[in-house]
Amino acid sequence: MNSARLLLFIFFPVITYAQDDLLSQLEKQDSTRSFPVEATFKSTRVVNGQSVETMKKKHLDFRISHRFGRLNSGAYQFFGLDQATMRMGFEYGVTDRLEVGVGRSTSQKVYDFFAKYKLIEQTTGGRTIPVSVTVFGGTGIATVNRELVFQNKLYYTGQVLIARKFGEKLSLQLSPTWLFRNHPEVTGDEKILLALGIGGRYKLSKRVSLNGEYFYTAREKNTVTAPYHDSMSFGVDIETGGHVFQLHFTNSLGMIEKQFIGETSGTWSKGDIHYGFNISRTFSFDKKNKRAAKEKI
Amino acid sequence: MKRYFFVVVILTIPAVLCQMGEAFGQSLMYSTSTGNTRFSSETPLENIKAENKKSQAILNTSTGELAIRMNMRDFVFPNKLMQEHFNENYMESEKYPTGTFSGKMDKVIDYSKDGEYETSATGKFTVHGVTKTRTISGKIKIEDGKISVNSDFQVPLADHKIDVPEIVFVKIAQKIDVKAQYVLVPVKK
Numbered sequence: 001m002n003s004a005r006l007l008l009f010i011f012f013p014v015i016t017y018a019q020d021d022l023l024s025q026l027e028k029q030d031s032t033r034s035f036p037v038e039a040t041f042k043s044t045r046v047v048n049g050q051s052v053e054t055m056k057k058k059h060l061d062f063r064i065s066h067r068f069g070r071l072n073s074g075a076y077q078f079f080g081l082d083q084a085t086m087r088m089g090f091e092y093g094v095t096d097r098l099e100v101g102v103g104r105s106t107s108q109k110v111y112d113f114f115a116k117y118k119l120i121e122q123t124t125g126g127r128t129i130p131v132s133v134t135v136f137g138g139t140g141i142a143t144v145n146r147e148l149v150f151q152n153k154l155y156y157t158g159q160v161l162i163a164r165k166f167g168e169k170l171s172l173q174l175s176p177t178w179l180f181r182n183h184p185e186v187t188g189d190e191k192i193l194l195a196l197g198i199g200g201r202y203k204l205s206k207r208v209s210l211n212g213e214y215f216y217t218a219r220e221k222n223t224v225t226a227p228y229h230d231s232m233s234f235g236v237d238i239e240t241g242g243h244v245f246q247l248h249f250t251n252s253l254g255m256i257e258k259q260f261i262g263e264t265s266g267t268w269s270k271g272d273i274h275y276g277f278n279i280s281r282t283f284s285f286d287k288k289n290k291r292a293a294k295e296k297i
Numbered sequence: 298m299k300r301y302f303f304v305v306v307i308l309t310i311p312a313v314l315c316q317m318g319e320a321f322g323q324s325l326m327y328s329t330s331t332g333n334t335r336f337s338s339e340t341p342l343e344n345i346k347a348e349n350k351k352s353q354a355i356l357n358t359s360t361g362e363l364a365i366r367m368n369m370r371d372f373v374f375p376n377k378l379m380q381e382h383f384n385e386n387y388m389e390s391e392k393y394p395t396g397t398f399s400g401k402m403d404k405v406i407d408y409s410k411d412g413e414y415e416t417s418a419t420g421k422f423t424v425h426g427v428t429k430t431r432t433i434s435g436k437i438k439i440e441d442g443k444i445s446v447n448s449d450f451q452v453p454l455a456d457h458k459i460d461v462p463e464i465v466f467v468k469i470a471q472k473i474d475v476k477a478q479y480v481l482v483p484v485k486k
Contacts (some may be wrong), residue, residue: 022364023399026353029330035370035394039385056377168391206386207462241468242378284376 034125040132040165041173043244043280044091044116046199047213047233048252048260049175052134052163054091054116058286063089063103065255065278072271080274087255097121105256112256114138114157122165140258152183157257159197169203177215179262188225194218195261201237202295209237211248215261231264246278270273326378327408327444328355331394332479334367335453338470345379345469354479356444361402363418363446365477383424387459393426398433406437413438427457435477444481 041051044061055061065087069080077083089103089112097118104111120133136159143153156179163173175197184191199213215231222229235248251268252260255278266272332352352367374380377473384390400420406412418436435448451472453462455485461469 021399022355022357022362023397024367026328026355026364030353030366030368033368035368038370039381052412168389241382253372280377284378286375 011043012025032126034123034129037122037124037132037165040122040163040171041230042200042237042239043246043278045147045246045278046173046201047211047235047248048231048250048255049197049199049213049215049240049257050116050134050136050159050161051199052118052132052161052173053117054099054134055282057093057096059093060283060285061091062281062283063087063091063278065089067250067253067255067274067276068244069240069274070266070271071273071275072251085253087115101254105254105259107254107259108142109144109283110140110142110256110258112138112140121233122163131164132164134163135159136161138257140256141146141286142258148183155179155181155258159257170196170200172200174198175215177257177261179257180260181262186225186227190219190226193262204236211235211237211246212246217261227265228262229264229267231260242282244278244280246280250276320327325359325408326355326357326484327481328484329353329479329481332365332367332477334372334475334477336372336473338473340468340470343468345374346433347374347380347383349373352477352479354446354481355484356402356446358408358444361405363398363400363402363420365398365479367393369398370394387461388425391421393424396424398422402437403432406439406445408439411439411441424452425457425459442483446477446479446481448477449474450477 040051044053044055046049067085069077069083071079073080085105085107087105088102089101091099091101093099099116101114101116102112114137116134116136118132118134120129120131122132123129136157138157140155141153142155145153158178159175161173161175163171165171177195177197179193179195181191181193195215195217197213197215199211201209201211203209211234213231213233217228217230219226229251231250231252233248233250233252235246238245238247250260251266251272251274252264253266253274254260254263266274330353331350332354334349334352336357349367349371351371352365354363354365356363368390370384372380372383374383390457398418398420400418402416402418404414404416406414406416415434416437417432419432420430422429422433424432433448433450435446438445438447452475453472454469455471
């Protein structure tokens, strides 16, 4: 027999053993761990609608959002920029999964309150969970009409947000929505409205993403009792350090679920498009943060 | 007959060698999976710090070979937004999940006796998918059957193609200070 081949055959087990170096041993030990998928969306909103993201524990998000008038209102109204409606809100992470928030919209003078809980977090690695699921519940008081009794100023929203981050760039979300108005704006409109939202984002660069969102409402569009259309929005997210700027075009004027899902009166085809933006600024109230800043490592 | 016997002996050698290697190798291996790696970036505008308490290290005391491995996503920042940016924008942890070092001790040390040594290790240092051959100095302390490895070193961002955009350029140091503290215990089979 060829002696060289015999030697190779005999020492083959030794050679393979040597190749199994220290680093791959560490890798093998670590192979069962799984990691949460971070940053499915850059902020707690896709455009108008809630995203699966919640604020982390002891972190506060201060949000200012504006929507301007309709682009088709012409040069006299400076293409809508003469009118502005805004919402100011605070969102706080009680735990890494639970967030609570309050807001005030100028439109219909609404105070809104909500909670979001991250039920399931998408993970990669040893144990893979394909999607993130967050539940959202909110209520609001529309104080614009002083004649109404208190109960009739209230509305409620429930959402199950299901999202998946497909690789680094693409994230998609489904948002089944239940909306209940104690006293709909138009007499004769149904109190209950069901809707299905679909939204997503595509990262153009590390700090800029393209976002889009559409809410399909389970009702006849543009009727006498419900003169409304489905909400559709497109925008960009620009992230700079602690701020996220969301600039967008939408046919909805409102920034809370009751308004943009339930009461969108404009349509894209007629040019009833509003320019708008959200500015989000995050603050950390974690005491460890301050301590860490002082300490030397 | 003699020839057949010879062949049988030859064939059993590798198996015995493997067994011996494993028996000796295991007793001479020291490792940890709860090593502490911290880093900081200090500029007049902002101090950024993070800590990884799940760093893995393994040392073969017979050959002086050393390997260190950590998951970038195990770095905990007091500010979660910074943590997200670290993984998303700077380290690209989805693409490059780990930081590793694989090398050899430059000094021959008697690990069976208690003592303290100033030494260094030379090998491949990989962060953000970019591998550099580096000699990293540190201290080795042998006490109570444990081996402590301590090292302070710097990682220049440019070496590992970690881009910092101009708007945050002044907030992030160009060289990151790293402090590694690992207590290695004998590997039990």
